[in-house]
Amino acid sequence: MVEAINVVVTGAAGQIAYSLLYQLAAGSVFGPDQPINLRLLDIPPMMKVLDGVVMELEDLALPLLRDVQPTADPAKAFKDVAAAFLVGAMPRKEGMERKDLLAANVEIFKVQGDALNKYARKDVKVLVVGNPANTNALICSHYAPSIPKENFTAMTRLDQNRAQAALAARIGVQVDKVKNITIWGNHSSTQFPDAAHAIVTTSTSTKPVVAAINDEQWLNTTFIETIQKRGAAVIAARKMSSAMSAAKAAGDHMRDWWLGTKPNEWVSMGVVSDGSYGIPKDIVFSFPVTVQKKQYKIVQGLSISDFARSKLNVTAAELEEERAEANNVLKK
Numbered sequence: 381m382v383e384a385i386n387v388v389v390t391g392a393a394g395q396i397a398y399s400l401l402y403q404l405a406a407g408s409v410f411g412p413d414q415p416i417n418l419r420l421l422d423i424p425p426m427m428k429v430l431d432g433v434v435m436e437l438e439d440l441a442l443p444l445l446r447d448v449q450p451t452a453d454p455a456k457a458f459k460d461v462a463a464a465f466l467v468g469a470m471p472r473k474e475g476m477e478r479k480d481l482l483a484a485n486v487e488i489f490k491v492q493g494d495a496l497n498k499y500a501r502k503d504v505k506v507l508v509v510g511n512p513a514n515t516n517a518l519i520c521s522h523y524a525p526s527i528p529k530e531n532f533t534a535m536t537r538l539d540q541n542r543a544q545a546a547l548a549a550r551i552g553v554q555v556d557k558v559k560n561i562t563i564w565g566n567h568s569s570t571q572f573p574d575a576a577h578a579i580v581t582t583s584t585s586t587k588p589v590v591a592a593i594n595d596e597q598w599l600n601t602t603f604i605e606t607i608q609k610r611g612a613a614v615i616a617a618r619k620m621s622s623a624m625s626a627a628k629a630a631g632d633h634m635r636d637w638w639l640g641t642k643p644n645e646w647v648s649m650g651v652v653s654d655g656s657y658g659i660p661k662d663i664v665f666s667f668p669v670t671v672q673k674k675q676y677k678i679v680q681g682l683s684i685s686d687f688a689r690s691k692l693n694v695t696a697a698e699l700e701e702e703r704a705e706a707n708n709v710l711k712k
Contacts, residue, residue: 385414388458390464391469396630399623401418404416409631421451423468434448434450454495457495458499460499466492467510469485469488483709486709493520508533514663517532518706522710533676535633536571538626539607540561540629541625546606547561559581560645561578562682564648564667565698633649637674641670641672645670647671660700663703
């Protein structure tokens with residue numbers, strides 16, 4: 381018998397969690413043989429909603445789901461967790477400055493970081509989904525000093541999935557035929573979706589995406605801008621932010637972190653920078669990574685054009701600004 385692992389989802393009464401929880405319970409994230417106990421954390425006013433979510437999870441009748449606990453108490457939610465999906469965050473509201481958003485999120489991620497530090501397994505895998513995800517991950521790590529910094533990641537997989545789908549549509553192939561698209565930097569409008577090293581498999585050959593598309597102007601303008609602004613486009617159409625696609629991306633991210641990436645393929649994760657590619661250390665920056673035995677490694681040696689370097693510099697500068705703003709709040 382495989383022992384069940386504890387998995388916490390914060391913001392568990394929200395839209396992203398609603399789509400994510402089925403993936404977790406069905407075995408598509410941690411594998412078809414890994415039982416799980418779900419810990420659902422939200423604020424006290426959402427407990428009634430969570431009761432309904434628990435009923436639905438029970439009614440799924442999924443054999444891998446052993447136990448479900450809804451709670452507003454971080455001590456209970458984070459007890460002995462092996463994986464954490466930090467979905468709950470303060471959303472940006474109209475007229476809100478970024479520093480105001482960061483100030484609100486410092487309070488949330490201070491509490492969650494402290495709970496992880498006190499109650500979670502020391503090898504816990506923490507994925508921050510709630511925005512601003514990169515800097516929220518940095519804040520959370522700050523308050524969990526007993527857990528290695530490399531155990532905290534931010535989600536840029538949604539951006540990767542968006543980019544992969546856009547390239548596949550442009551070329552006219554199935555989306556799984558496009559590999560090794562990279563998202564560099566922040567999960568914000570400064571991110572750099574980079575197709576320079578991506579490859580595509582067609583019915584006749586495998587070749588660089590750049591050669592298959594053969595339109596540098598489109599790749600350097602329309603493609604980048606579409607991915608950078610895709611989240612805003614979804615909000616404009618749906619009147620709510622991405623939920624189903626964000627949940628799918630969170631599952632993808634954790635599955636690759638838990639089970640490993642495929643040979644000769646990499647994925648994008650926001651991780652604490654070690655200085656690779658000249659990126660400032662100790663910001664959470666999205667890099668291309670490979671994963672083996674639950675440990676990620678930043679892909680090294682990719683050529684960076686002058687155009688790409690200019691994009692990396694912009695998104696790194698934004699993350700340094702966010703870190704400085706967060707540090708100011710932390711000192712108060």
